[in-house]
Amino acid sequence: MSRNGLYAIVAVLAVAVIGFAIYTxxxxxxxxxxxxxxxxxxxxxDGNG
Incomplete structure (x- = not known):
């Protein structure tokens, strides 16, 4: 696997983790x-509901 492919996988995983954190x-x-x-x-x- 080339380095560019590895960087792409790491970037996709980072975006997924950030997206899941924002959703949560x-x-x-x-x-x-x-x-x-x-x-x-x-x-x-105090209540917000």
């Missing part, structure tokens, strides 16, 4: 979440 991050941000905090100021509830 977007899916994680889209999920509704709920955060409940109890501190000196009382109870606070």
């Amino acid at each position: 991050y977007q899916q994680q941000q889209a999920q509704p979440s709920l955060e409940v905090r109890i501190d000196q100021q009382g109870v606070s509830i």
